[in-house]
Amino acid sequence: MPDGAPHSDHGGGHAGRASSWLAVTVLILGFAIGGIGLCRGPDWFLFWAGTAVCALGGILVAVFGVFRDVSVELPREFPDARTGRAAGPRGRPPGRPSPPGCAAAPPRPCARDR
Structure with missing residues (x-):
């Protein structure tokens, strides 16, 4: 894991303080x-x-600061079936741009907007 990258030290489970879980239970x-x-x-x-x-x-959530109990994980990378190399979150090798024509198209207008 790169130095300085945000990660969680709880082994991939749902972390949180006991006070946060108490507020959620209430x-x-x-x-x-x-x-x-x-x-x-x-x-x-x-x-x-x-x-x-x-x-x-709701008062306990605000007082205990439940929304500060966020665990940030690095994106998962899956190996490419053809090459066996690591692929990015969308199946492309990291740093490789999308092929032409695969870029996100602009949203189409709704029928009511025409």
Whole structure:
């Protein structure tokens, strides 16, 4: 791995601090409580209790900084079946330009835009 390249040291799993997982768990529980409340009648008290738990989970997400728990991985490279050499993420050898005619075409206008 090149020096200075962003990578994760957690072995490819889903990293995160315990506090971040706690906030996510509170959000999931709130969503489940609200969903059960809607399925049981609807039981509006249970629904609004679930909404309150979700709001608490949202506050925990903000306080704990959950979105800072991002693991950045290098792009995966797959070998080219014909040559056996490493290929880039789209199947081309790294640093090799796309063949003519394979470049991304401009988007076509929608029928309503014509």
